[in-house]
Amino acid sequence: MRAPVISATSAALAHVPGLARHGSKPSRELPRDAELEQRFLGALRTFEQAVAYPPHQAFLGTLHPRELPERPWVSARSDGAERFTGAGELMPEEEFLGLMAAVDEFDLLTLGAEHAEAAAGALSRHPLAERFDLERLAKAGGDTERAAAERGALPLYLGADRLVGAMRAADEVDAALSAPVLLENLTVKASAALALTRLLADHDIEPESIDYVIGAGEEAIGDRYQRGGGNLAKSVAAVAGLSEASGADVKNFCAAPVPALVIAGSLVASGVFERVAVIAGGSLAKLGMKFEGHLKHDLPVLEDVLGAAALLVEADDGRSPRIRLDSVGCHRVVDGSSNPKIMEALCVAPLDRLGLGTLEVDDYATELHNPEITEPQGSGDVAQRNYKTIAALAVRRGELAREDIDSFVTKHGMPGFAPTQGHIASALCYLPHAHARLTSEAARRVQLIAKGSLFLGRMSEASDGMSVLLEANNHEGG
Amino acid sequence: MDLGSQEKIKRLADEHGPEQLLVVLGAPDAESAEIAAETLVLGDPTYAGALAEVQLGLSVYHVLEDEFRSQIPEDVFEDQIGVMADVLEAEEIATAVKGMREQAPAPG
Numbered sequence: 033m034r035a036p037v038i039s040a041t042s043a044a045l046a047h048v049p050g051l052a053r054h055g056s057k058p059s060r061e062l063p064r065d066a067e068l069e070q071r072f073l074g075a076l077r078t079f080e081q082a083v084a085y086p087p088h089q090a091f092l093g094t095l096h097p098r099e100l101p102e103r104p105w106v107s108a109r110s111d112g113a114e115r116f117t118g119a120g121e122l123m124p125e126e127e128f129l130g131l132m133a134a135v136d137e138f139d140l141l142t143l144g145a146e147h148a149e150a151a152a153g154a155l156s157r158h159p160l161a162e163r164f165d166l167e168r169l170a171k172a173g174g175d176t177e178r179a180a181a182e183r184g185a186l187p188l189y190l191g192a193d194r195l196v197g198a199m200r201a202a203d204e205v206d207a208a209l210s211a212p213v214l215l216e217n218l219t220v221k222a223s224a225a226l227a228l229t230r231l232l233a234d235h236d237i238e239p240e241s242i243d244y245v246i247g248a249g250e251e252a253i254g255d256r257y258q259r260g261g262g263n264l265a266k267s268v269a270a271v272a273g274l275s276e277a278s279g280a281d282v283k284n285f286c287a288a289p290v291p292a293l294v295i296a297g298s299l300v301a302s303g304v305f306e307r308v309a310v311i312a313g314g315s316l317a318k319l320g321m322k323f324e325g326h327l328k329h330d331l332p333v334l335e336d337v338l339g340a341a342a343l344l345v346e347a348d349d350g351r352s353p354r355i356r357l358d359s360v361g362c363h364r365v366v367d368g369s370s371n372p373k374i375m376e377a378l379c380v381a382p383l384d385r386l387g388l389g390t391l392e393v394d395d396y397a398t399e400l401h402n403p404e405i406t407e408p409q410g411s412g413d414v415a416q417r418n419y420k421t422i423a424a425l426a427v428r429r430g431e432l433a434r435e436d437i438d439s440f441v442t443k444h445g446m447p448g449f450a451p452t453q454g455h456i457a458s459a460l461c462y463l464p465h466a467h468a469r470l471t472s473e474a475a476r477r478v479q480l481i482a483k484g485s486l487f488l489g490r491m492s493e494a495s496d497g498m499s500v501l502l503e504a505n506n507h508e509g510g
Numbered sequence: 511m512d513l514g515s516q517e518k519i520k521r522l523a524d525e526h527g528p529e530q531l532l533v534v535l536g537a538p539d540a541e542s543a544e545i546a547a548e549t550l551v552l553g554d555p556t557y558a559g560a561l562a563e564v565q566l567g568l569s570v571y572h573v574l575e576d577e578f579r580s581q582i583p584e585d586v587f588e589d590q591i592g593v594m595a596d597v598l599e600a601e602e603i604a605t606a607v608k609g610m611r612e613q614a615p616a617p618g
Binding site: 368371372407411412 | 598
């Protein structure tokens with residue numbers, strides 16, 4: 033069996049304050065309360081604020097999450113934060129709407145002529161310009177007001193109140209093809225395409241060299257006959273120029289990226305494919321999800337960015353971090369849904385199997401939701417809770433003294449820094465850091481742990497999850 | 511507290527009477543436990559769910575409170591909750607939930 037490695041990773045954020053109102057929560061709450069809507073629109077961040085926001089810089093690899101400054105992060109100084117970073121970029125809304133039009137193969141998105149031109153101008157100066165279909169973007173220019181007035185269409189604003197476009201429904205009665213659903217799907221496609229394109233460009237990867245693409249985003253695209261029919265992966269592969277690739281989506285609520293990575297590793301290990309990309313776009317539905325808590329605490333609407341990521345899995349190249357397929361941790365039906373049981377199955381059981389102790393893993397990457405986003409709405413610090421659970425399990429195994437729980441959390445854990453788009457937060461956001469640390473030998477082992485809340489779909493009371501260990505390539509003993 | 515749970519609890523309270531119900535919380539910190547308890551005792555403070563302006567005055571306990579813990583076999587508690595009891599701020603959570611429980615309007 034060939035050892036699979038992660039040879040490249042990328043991260044992308046799109047700052048979309050204008051689209052935030054189309055998140056599931058704001059789209060339900062704002063239309064019935066004009067005053068609330070005004071407060072929401074008044075609390076949107078500028079692009080400069082989004083770039084300066086330290087968790088975004090951590091997401092884009094500029095600083096390790098453990099190097100994040102003291103909170104509050106909203107008022108942290110920017111200290112030269114840049115839009116473009118080594119791991120990816122934060123794209124402003126004007127350009128992102130243009131990118132959405134450039135990947136819209138069914139002409140569902142109309143941009144005002146003036147905006148289409150401005151977006152095309154900005155994207156033509158983008159370092160990836162030659163990889164974007166600017167001709168298609170030019171064709172998206174039209175009469176915004178007329179498009180927005182169409183039955184079932186959704187007006188799109190730039191920032192708080194500048195009408196710049198409209199998303200049309202593809203079918204008048206099919207709920208799966210309504211404008212709000214298609215807007216969600218198109219944002220996933222565009223953001224995933226941005227992350228995948230960055231991956232190719234930043235690492236000199238020939239698009240034709242990739243055989244297969246696995247989509248691990250949250251949206252399940254389809255039509256009324258198969259609402260979760262899927263395969264956004266292949267549509268992203270197509271717009272990114274992966275002419276030799278096929279693809280499929282892996283669905284598992286927030287947990288999807290780790291199973292997707294394990295499947296990718298298995299496909300490479302078995303020799304079915306040589307190079308497999310795993311991609312995930314951002315989730316529009318999650319934008320503004322906790323805005324009420326933010327407004328209550330005089331914070332800006334912090335859920336105004338779409339997160340996206342891409343990575344490449346291939347056979348051992350002698351330097352990239354290895355995916356230890358013998359370390360895969362599964363949450364079995366019999367394991368039940370209590371948090372410690374889940375953590376035992378995902379974190380401890382696989383280490384036991386390999387004869388490793390909990391302290392022998394340098395970094396645990398689990399649900400890395402930004403606590404500045406979750407705490408004001410009463411959801412607590414998700415990442416810290418997970419680390420404390422792992423620490424408590426280590427104490428019970430006699431590997432850690434009780435008084436060392438906090439130092440374990442600081443040393444082996446990290447503050448959450450990801451947008452609250454669960455699949456992005458579920459370990460995927462850590463891949464650029466994991467790759468850098470394992471390649472530079474700053475770390476020997478990183479365990480990725482993803483959990484998903486299956487009960488949300490009302491078909492099972494169960495949760496699910498999967499974990500996998502990444503290991504430095506030159507590390508003996510694996 | 512999420513809207514689905516609020517609806518479910520309201521339905522159960524309508525069906526059986528609030529005095530027949532006891533709600534056990536599993537919230538991992540004092541703040542979220544307090545909000546959940548407030549929702550069940552005094553009504554939804556966010557005015558978003560079925561319990562907005564509905565004072566059910568339910569008996570509400572957190573799973574880590576001694577009053578609840580003493581009612582279940584120790585080995586079961588240890589197996590299911592033990593690890594979390596080690597890391598969560600049980601006293602802080604208990605104080606928050608108790609504070610809300612005591613604000614329940616007198617029956618009748």
